[in-house]
Amino acid sequence: xxxxxxxxxxxxxxxxxxxxxxxxKAQAVAHGRGLSTFAIAAITTAASELARNVLAHARRGxxxxxxxxADGRSGVRMVFRDDGPGIAxxxxxxxxxxxxxxxxxxxxxxxxxxxxxFEIETAPGKGTVVTVIKWARF
Amino acid sequence: MTKLVLFDMSLAIDTxxxxxxxxxxxxxxxxxxxxxxxxxxxxxxxxxxxVGTVDSHRAEQIMETLLLRVVDEQxxxxxxxxxxxxxxxxxxxxxxxxxxxxxxxxGAETILTGISAQIARTIVxxxxxxxxxxxxxxxxxxxxxxLGLIGRAITxxxx
Amino acid sequence: MSRxxxxxxxxxxxxxxTVQTELHDQVAEAFQEDVLAAVEKTGAAGLLIDVTGLDIxxxxxARVLSDTAxxxxxxxxxxxxxxxxxxxxxxxxxxxxxxxxxxxALNVDEGLAMLPSxx
Ligand SMILES: Nc1ncnc2c1ncn2[C@@H]1O[C@H](COP(=O)(O)OP(=O)(O)OP(=O)(O)O)[C@@H](O)[C@H]1O
Ligand SMILES: [Mg+2]
Numbered sequence: 001x002x003x004x005x006x007x008x009x010x011x012x013x014x015x016x017x018x019x020x021x022x023x024x025k026a027q028a029v030a031h032g033r034g035l036s037t038f039a040i041a042a043i044t045t046a047a048s049e050l051a052r053n054v055l056a057h058a059r060r061g062x063x064x065x066x067x068x069x070a071d072g073r074s075g076v077r078m079v080f081r082d083d084g085p086g087i088a089x090x091x092x093x094x095x096x097x098x099x100x101x102x103x104x105x106x107x108x109x110x111x112x113x114x115x116x117x118f119e120i121e122t123a124p125g126k127g128t129v130v131t132v133i134k135w136a137r138f
Numbered sequence: 139m140t141k142l143v144l145f146d147m148s149l150a151i152d153t154x155x156x157x158x159x160x161x162x163x164x165x166x167x168x169x170x171x172x173x174x175x176x177x178x179x180x181x182x183x184x185x186x187x188x189v190g191t192v193d194s195h196r197a198e199q200i201m202e203t204l205l206l207r208v209v210d211e212q213x214x215x216x217x218x219x220x221x222x223x224x225x226x227x228x229x230x231x232x233x234x235x236x237x238x239x240x241x242x243x244x245g246a247e248t249i250l251t252g253i254s255a256q257i258a259r260t261i262v263x264x265x266x267x268x269x270x271x272x273x274x275x276x277x278x279x280x281x282x283x284x285l286g287l288i289g290r291a292i293t294x295x296x297x
Numbered sequence: 298m299s300r301x302x303x304x305x306x307x308x309x310x311x312x313x314x315t316v317q318t319e320l321h322d323q324v325a326e327a328f329q330e331d332v333l334a335a336v337e338k339t340g341a342a343g344l345l346i347d348v349t350g351l352d353i354x355x356x357x358x359a360r361v362l363s364d365t366a367x368x369x370x371x372x373x374x375x376x377x378x379x380x381x382x383x384x385x386x387x388x389x390x391x392x393x394x395x396x397x398x399x400x401x402a403l404n405v406d407e408g409l410a411m412l413p414s415x416x
Binding site for chain 3: 016017019020023027037038040041042044045048049052096104106107109110111113114
């Protein structure tokens with residue numbers, strides 16, 4: 001499956017306000033791609049969780065929000081990239097309920113359940129890249 | 139009888155989809171309506187008779203359709219009758235639980251009916267947490283319970 | 298009664314808080330502080346938080362809402378959250394956070410009916 005990128009916005013994630021900006025961008029692009037109200041809420045919430053993770057665990061990074069198309073499908077892809085500490089125990093972090101920040105440990109596992117495609121590349125000391133896609137359903 | 143008809147029509151539509159991918163979008167509303175027929179049985183009481191197999195995609199649609207209707211009708215109680223679901227596995231049970239939780243977040247309650255001995259066994263063996271659910275074996279009992287929740291009751295007329 | 302971002306109204310023995318703006322992190326903290334200060338000052342029997350205006354509730358905001366309810370309960374005030382939107386409810390349960398222990402109602406009238414009265 002080849003994914004065509006129709007439009008791309010890259011933003012810095014360095015402050016709380018940036019998290020809001022990324023979230024709004026995700027919402028606007030999802031709306032423009034014809035996602036349902038439910039799908040828009042899902043991808044916007046995932047944007048919020050993943051951007052906040054960059055801020056909380058890596059202090060800074062970037063987020064890109066893309067309008068994408070593939071096989072006649074319309075969607076939104078987001079990539080969150082940082083050079084932070086990386087995730088040492090990925091299976092545990094993905095299982096949910098695990099947090100190194102004394103939080104609920106919901107963000108990563110929750111976002112994964114909200115999107116159609118979820119990919120994560122991370123290693124201790126090597127930063128983290130999370131890529132997610134949400135497709136419009138007919 | 140009604141149930142059978144609904145099932146056949148949704149089957150027919152499924153087959154149609156496979157053959158005509160591009161025209162699918164136009165039939166979206168029809169499919170949704172047929173696979174998730176939400177019936178208003180009383181002021182503020184909704185009934186969803188589930189018939190046929192429930193896969194993940196359909197389960198999500200069911201939840202979404204139901205939540206929209208609950209808010210539209212300001213429904214206090216939702217009865218989900220699963221007598222027509224041939225197989226209740228972990229996935230289906232989990233989706234039913236999630237639907238119940240989401241309905242509760244809106245401020246309404248879910249009553250699950252049509253639970254056969256077979257389904258009861260499955261649900262318990264799967265370890266699904268049923269403490270958050272109202273359940274009844276028969277639809278009629280579910281309707282009575284729902285009416286009770288909105289402060290109504292079915293009584294016999296004095297002779 | 299509040300710092301202006303979120304209106305807090307008194308309805309008989311209860312407080313009614315209507316959340317209209319997006320609760321990003323700083324606003325969410327101010328919201329919690331303002332609401333708890335009002336609870337303390339009025340000794341209200343109940344607290345209604347109307348979230349009809351929120352189209353996105355992420356885990357952070359969900360936690361602020363449910364923590365506020367727990368804190369109010371410690372002060373003797375019952376909380377009901379009203380007006381959670383369908384897409385917000387679906388998103389929260391899909392994430393695995395159904396705000397356990399938080400009471401909910403479809404609208405303000407019903408929320409009010411669920412609350413106790415001091416008189
Ligand atoms: N970008 C990241 N860089 C480094 N570690 C991360 C990153 N994202 C997540 N993690 C690690 O994975 C754990 C789980 O993440 P998750 O978002 O599920 O929980 P949380 O952020 O700790 O809490 P919550 O999101 O519920 O407030 C985090 O505690 C953290 O250790
Ligand atoms: Mg997180």
